[in-house]
Amino acid sequence: MNRDEAKKILQRYRPGTTDATDPLVAEALALAAQDAELSRWLAEAIARQEALRAKFRQIAPPAGLKEQIISEHAAAVRMKSRRHSLAFAVAGVLLLLACAGLFGWWQATPPASDLAIYRGRMVRAALTGYAMDLTTNSEAPLRTYLAQRQAPADYVLPAGLQHATVTGCAVEKWQGANVTLICFRTGKPLPAGESSDLWLFVVDRSKLKDAPAPGAPALANVNRLITATWAAGNKVYLLCVAGDAATLRAYL
Amino acid sequence: MADNAEFENLVARFYAPLYQFAMSLAGTEADACDLTQQTFAIWATKGHQLRDASKVKTWLFTILHREFLDSRRRQTRFPHCDLESAEFELPSISPAAISRLDTAHVLAALQKVDEVYQAPVALFYLQDCSYQEIADILKVPLGTVKSRLARGLGQLQQLLARDLTAGQNPPLNL
DSSP states (O other), rough: HHHHHHHHHTTOOOOGGGGGGHHHHHHHHHHHHHOHHHHHHHHHHHHHHHHHHHHHOOOOOHHHHHHHHHHHHHHHHHHHHHHHHHHHHHHHHHHHHHHHHOOOOOOOOOOHHHHHHHHHHHHHHIIIIOOOEEEEEEHHHHHHHHHTTTOOOOOOOGGGGGSEEEEEEEEEEEEEEEEEEEEEEEEEEOOOTOSSSEEEEEEEEGGTOOOOSSSSSSSEETEEEEEEEEEETTTEEEEESSOOOHHTTTTT | HHHHHHHHHHHHHHHHHHHHHHOOOOHHHHHHHHHHHHHHHHHHGGGGOOOGGGGHHHHHHHHHHHHHHHHHOOOOOOOOOOOOOOOSSSOOHHHHHHSSSSSHHHHHHHHSOOHHEEEHHHHHHHHHOOOOHHHHHTTTHHHHEEEEEEEHHHOOOOOOHHHHHHHHOOOOOO
């Protein structure tokens, strides 16, 4: 390192800082220690830098800057807090509106009929899902069996049905209650493997929330069967058969 | 948002050096105030992302410098002065002559230094930042800091020498 190179390096040297730990600065300082002219130059350069540094450090912040920064921050925090509060309030109102809407919709939507659900379930059982518990062409054993199974056994058959041929019975379930299923034959040819084509379900009225009032049977097509539903005494009856209303009425 | 007490302590510690740095870069009180306030506003919203508390000073100065560069990109009103390449043989200005200058004159001269050298020179004089700290603040390599300092310090002293020789006293909005 020669004198010019050392000057170039030492012009960024600040005594009392970590600058001297820079290897190049350290080397240049070592050279200045042995070179009187370089040493004089360095002393003046340092004094010049100190004078300049003093000028820069005379820069003073305007009065009130600190307070302004702090007050603007506080204002921003308050604004953010207000925005949060507003957002929470809006969210709360929206939630209430949504709840009110849902409640209104729930209120406006008629609940599914217990009877309709019962009818659908029993029709499905008649078509696909039951196994005959007792096979008999005599009604007396049916009542005995059903009574033993704590299923409605004191049912009253409508006049038309009393002429139909009984084939057996089963006990179905509806919301924990036993439902009597009595199977009949209409006399029409049966599909292979089938022994019945006319079914009567009997359940206690108390087991259906919207049990019909006693009166004339109400007819309804459910799935591929036609059904008649009526109440008598403390029972609800459901008669199902494949065919039309006339076919069904023949058994009522 | 930072906790209020913590924020006030931070402002008390750093607002003056940040303002000095901003003033060195921007050259006007209004711009320096804006930069300083903007720096703390950014701290208030993003300061929590800083995991190493010992880096707060570097973080703040970095943010202020970045904000300055952004604002400068939006403006083109800053004067530039063509200088010959800085030479290691610095003009001979006596320390006494420099002492007679006012701060506004020195800052006005810094405004004429090539933009890329202004921040390193300001940090060099103001903060006693190590070369590595300056590199961290400006996000440039250490070697770049050293070369920029050499050229920036040379340019500043050239300009001051020129003004002293011509007897100029450049105006500066302080």
